[in-house]
Amino acid sequence: METIYQQYNIRLSIDSRLDQVRVLSGALRGIGKELELSDEKLGQLELMMVEAVNNVIEHAYQMQGGNDVRVRVEYSPAEVNLIISDSGRTMPASLHSEVREMPDPDDLPEGGWGMGLIQLLADSIRYNIDATGNHLHVNKLLA
Template identity: 35%
Template structure:
């Protein structure tokens, strides 16, 4: 059986933070293990931050809809917006940014898509008419730092 919940918010930094926290609260209330909720929160924050910074860049902030479909063994998080599509309709590769020895010259960005790709088990993107839909899948099978095997 699939359980669904959603929230929407304006694509501003403050509203996005509040929206992400609402999703996190819903996941915790449904008994998702803490380590998995933390992974979803990181990936969701990176994806929504991209919507705020890039999809609505140069325009008035639009709406973001986050819809979660909770299955017994997986969670799909769908992020919808009416901002600018990804260049060439393709998701970024998610290569880790070059990091040198000089700590003062660490890049400010370049980690988001790497993190999203590391944390999600499946990622899908499509552009329908004037809407972006990014779907992130997370495994809910018992694994992670809190689970021990013998």
């Protein structure tokens, strides 16, 4: 008899304020516990999401509240996909290409570690722009 696994597609949204990121982080921890993700995988997902959302608030929206930051969590037993979406300024291509190494600290402004961390922790990343906004897709394999 084949086991049938439930797949999930969960959507969260916050205002573009840094104080809202903590609430979003708590929501992701709750989702991860419900889905019985390991502490290690959940911690990695949370760090990637927080870094991506902080980048959206700081760079895409330039610290201006009143804008929508959307996070979609797609779960299957094999993987979790986070899709972080916004309608702000687009990300420079040099920041979202899959470099897979930490940038040189001497070349970074203060706080410039976000995409480097995401690239190291994710199994794959993709960035696209369409009529609904900017979308960073972050994939983490669970097996």
